[in-house]
Amino acid sequence: MSASTQEINNLINQEYKQGFVTELETNTFLPGLDESVIHKLSKIKNEPEFMLEYRLKAFRHWQTMKSPEWAFVKFDPIDYQSISYYSAPKRKEDGPKSLDEIDPQILEAYKKLGIPLDEQERLAGVAVDAVFDSVSVATTFKGKLKDAGVIFCPISEALRDHPELIKEYLGSVVPITDNYFAALNAAVFTDGSFVYIPKGVRCPMELSTYFRINAANTGQFERTLIIADEGSHVSYLEGCTAPMRDENQLHAAVVELVAMKDAVIKYSTVQNWYPGDKNGLGGIYNFVTKRADCRGANSKVSWTQVETGSAITWKYPSCVLTGDNSVGEFYSVALTNNYQQADTGTKMIHIGKNTRSTIVSKGISAGKAQNTYRGLVKVLKSAENARNYTQCDSLLVGDQCGAHTFPYIEVKQPSAQVEHEATTSKISEDQLFFCQQRGLSAEDAVSMIVNGFCKEVFKELPMEFAVEAQALLGLSLEGSVG
Amino acid sequence: MLSIKNLHVSVGDKPILKGINLEIKPGEIHAIMGPNGSGKSTLSHILSGKSGYTVTEGSATYQGKDLLEMPPEIRAREGVFLAFQYPVEIPGVSNVYLLKAALNSIRKHHGQSEVDAMDFLTLVKGKVRLLEMDEKFLYRAVNEGFSGGEKKRNEILQMAILEPKLCILDETDSGLDIDALKIVSEGVNSLRSPDRSFVMVTHYQRLLDYIKPDFVHVLANGQIVKSGGAELALELEEKGYSWLEDAEASA
Ligand SMILES: Nc1ncnc2c1ncn2[C@@H]1O[C@H](COP(=O)(O)OP(=O)(O)OP(=O)(O)O)[C@@H](O)[C@H]1O
Ligand SMILES: [Mg+2]
Numbered sequence: 001m002s003a004s005t006q007e008i009n010n011l012i013n014q015e016y017k018q019g020f021v022t023e024l025e026t027n028t029f030l031p032g033l034d035e036s037v038i039h040k041l042s043k044i045k046n047e048p049e050f051m052l053e054y055r056l057k058a059f060r061h062w063q064t065m066k067s068p069e070w071a072f073v074k075f076d077p078i079d080y081q082s083i084s085y086y087s088a089p090k091r092k093e094d095g096p097k098s099l100d101e102i103d104p105q106i107l108e109a110y111k112k113l114g115i116p117l118d119e120q121e122r123l124a125g126v127a128v129d130a131v132f133d134s135v136s137v138a139t140t141f142k143g144k145l146k147d148a149g150v151i152f153c154p155i156s157e158a159l160r161d162h163p164e165l166i167k168e169y170l171g172s173v174v175p176i177t178d179n180y181f182a183a184l185n186a187a188v189f190t191d192g193s194f195v196y197i198p199k200g201v202r203c204p205m206e207l208s209t210y211f212r213i214n215a216a217n218t219g220q221f222e223r224t225l226i227i228a229d230e231g232s233h234v235s236y237l238e239g240c241t242a243p244m245r246d247e248n249q250l251h252a253a254v255v256e257l258v259a260m261k262d263a264v265i266k267y268s269t270v271q272n273w274y275p276g277d278k279n280g281l282g283g284i285y286n287f288v289t290k291r292a293d294c295r296g297a298n299s300k301v302s303w304t305q306v307e308t309g310s311a312i313t314w315k316y317p318s319c320v321l322t323g324d325n326s327v328g329e330f331y332s333v334a335l336t337n338n339y340q341q342a343d344t345g346t347k348m349i350h351i352g353k354n355t356r357s358t359i360v361s362k363g364i365s366a367g368k369a370q371n372t373y374r375g376l377v378k379v380l381k382s383a384e385n386a387r388n389y390t391q392c393d394s395l396l397v398g399d400q401c402g403a404h405t406f407p408y409i410e411v412k413q414p415s416a417q418v419e420h421e422a423t424t425s426k427i428s429e430d431q432l433f434f435c436q437q438r439g440l441s442a443e444d445a446v447s448m449i450v451n452g453f454c455k456e457v458f459k460e461l462p463m464e465f466a467v468e469a470q471a472l473l474g475l476s477l478e479g480s481v482g
Numbered sequence: 483m484l485s486i487k488n489l490h491v492s493v494g495d496k497p498i499l500k501g502i503n504l505e506i507k508p509g510e511i512h513a514i515m516g517p518n519g520s521g522k523s524t525l526s527h528i529l530s531g532k533s534g535y536t537v538t539e540g541s542a543t544y545q546g547k548d549l550l551e552m553p554p555e556i557r558a559r560e561g562v563f564l565a566f567q568y569p570v571e572i573p574g575v576s577n578v579y580l581l582k583a584a585l586n587s588i589r590k591h592h593g594q595s596e597v598d599a600m601d602f603l604t605l606v607k608g609k610v611r612l613l614e615m616d617e618k619f620l621y622r623a624v625n626e627g628f629s630g631g632e633k634k635r636n637e638i639l640q641m642a643i644l645e646p647k648l649c650i651l652d653e654t655d656s657g658l659d660i661d662a663l664k665i666v667s668e669g670v671n672s673l674r675s676p677d678r679s680f681v682m683v684t685h686y687q688r689l690l691d692y693i694k695p696d697f698v699h700v701l702a703n704g705q706i707v708k709s710g711g712a713e714l715a716l717e718l719e720e721k722g723y724s725w726l727e728d729a730e731a732s733a
Pocket of ligand 1: 517520
């Protein structure tokens with residue numbers, strides 16, 4: 001018989017394919033957080049003095065703050081003293097200069113994840129920065145990028161080699177006081193990627209960072225900063241995975257993008273952190289602050305995200321449209337299954353004249369999952385002729401999950417045009433039966449229907465990622481029909 | 483090909499089919515007519531495996547196998563095809579994508595490799611021409627925004643490409659204009675072969691002018707109350723159904 005609603009609810013026997021653990025000798029801090037830990041962290045990373053001060057200021061501010069409670073997610077309070085704030089694979093010297101010096105175990109781990117780091121097998125046309133727990137272990141194609149004038153390196157390296165850029169831009173989009181998790185990140189961030197594209201340069205390849213959490217009981221505090229100088233172009237991708245563990249692990253990242261006059265940044269994410277098991281045990285808490293400043297006139301930033309992992313996702317990649325005629329885009333697919341919770345969306349802040357923003361959000365809930373879209377469109381008095389178009393669609397698989405939409409609109413400029421469309425639909429039994437009657441299994445049918453639902457977002461992804469994203473959706477829904 | 487014996491089907495506690503008997507041999511065309519609500523779509527659904535129905539008695543054997551035991555996608559892969567009375571829309575999934583996925587799942591079931599991309603396109607374009615459709619329909623989302631008649635024609639396109647053995651057409655003619663009816667009928671006729679059978683549910687004699695049935699059955703109140711040759715349809719056109727229901731009631 002075809003899948004009935006009852007059967008659709010018989011959820012998941014899916015295996016999380018990236019759930020393996022790599023056995024390594026590590027250099028790991030004891031759990032706990034106080035100023036001495038921050039001193040130690042800054043020292044081990046060999047940072048300039050101004051960074052230590054930056055961190056301490058953030059830490060002191062964080063201690064005055066409270067964990068936010070407004071999101072539509074539920075979790076027990078996090079014990080920040082039980083987390084280790086630094087874990088790095090042991091290495092001989094100060095860091096590998098070539099891939100030969102990287103622990104073969106780590107190379108193997110990335111290979112298993114489909115991200116080959118060694119010379120012969122590299123992904124053609126994509127430069128990869130591989131961040132393993134708290135440190136970056138490898139960055140490929142550095143030479144080729146250098147020839148083009150592009151800086152692509154671990155942010156800890158940029159702190160030492162390009163302090164002037166860091167001083168100018170770090171925290172200029174997301175200040176340390178921004179929110180609870182951003183303050184924590186500023187205090188204890190360990191690594192992440194740094195990108196600088198000089199004036200007029202079109203980055204010759206896709207840049208990507210692959211984040212891997214491996215160690216237990218550690219938090220990953222990633223910090224990414226991308227600066228696109230006047231007239232430059234860059235497309236950046238990030239991917240994320242973690243082992244299966246019964247404990248929740250915290251990933252609190254901050255990503256800052258700066259687009260100068262006529263610059264274009266395309267930032268794509270395929271987030272597949274461990275989502276927890278089918279009873280809701282374990283999984284990553286993905287509490288992320290991502291924001292772009294379209295600082296220059298005619299600049300453009302486009303966020304595309306496919307969020308299928310994590311026990312809890314709390315993130316709102318946003319655009320501050322400062323420059324006149326600047327453009328912000330947000331394309332999102334968020335899929336939650338079992339007991340996953342996602343509260344995600346965007347903020348578009350229109351400041352400059354003729355600024356435009358587009359929001360396309362596709363939320364899919366299956367199992368007992370909760371999926372929330374939360375979006376703010378704010379048009380300041382200065383933003384004459386600002387335009388926004390928001391489309392927010394929810395798809396329910398089964399009848400025990402939930403979809404929620406919270407659009408906030410604040411308009412101070414009468415010439416602005418703001419449009420909002422929202423739909424909620426279910427995969428109907430008639431659709432499933434129709435596909436089955438054409439020979440497709442119920443699972444293939446659901447996967448096909450969901451992929452169709454997400455089409456507008458997938459077409460925004462770079463080719464390499466679009467295929468991965470589609471496969472991922474299929475996997476994440478495995479077992480969602482009987 | 484298909485042998486239905488004393489089939490009783492209910493939805494919840496409500497009996498809908500009350501003892502259907504039907505023998506369909508390879509190559510035959512059977513027309514099923516009957517008043518609204520008599521159970522024609524229910525019969526089509528139960529044969530193709532839709533959930534929500536309970537078989538309380540009887541059997542249906544397809545190519546020697548117990549049809550009612552098979553999951554719907556297996557029936558489809560084994561050659562049972564239902565052209566829906568109300569085809570559904572699938573936003574974002576292109577017609578051509580669905581066709582390819584469907585064809586490949588059927589091929590896989592028969593131990594064949596995936597269809598070659600070029601061969602597939604040639605096949606599909608040929609059938610599109612046969613049904614005088616615009617190629618643009620291939621790249622539109624399945625049935626989304628299609629007119630009623632376009633949806634019906636699209637069902638026949640799928641049938642022509644998947645080449646099933648047992649074709650069940652549930653009121654494919656309703657909603658088609660006069661020209662479309664002719665084109666679709668020619669499409670169906672081109673698929674006629676000694677090893678392919680058709681069950682055509684219809685309310686109108688008109689369709690049977692184009693596709694000549696071997697048998698006509700009248701379904702009323704969950705039972706086949708009369709069977710005959712093609713001439714029975716003409717008689718029904720003239721007299722309606724009441725004389726049969728009356729006859730049954732007094733029987
Ligand atoms: N899911 C259901 N729940 C309740 N009653 C149903 C259900 N499905 C079918 N029925 C009833 O069964 C009877 C037969 O319905 P069916 O759709 O098979 O009729 P039909 O002969 O195809 O009619 P039409 O000519 O109007 O298409 C009708 O009375 C209908 O209301
Ligand atoms: Mg009907």
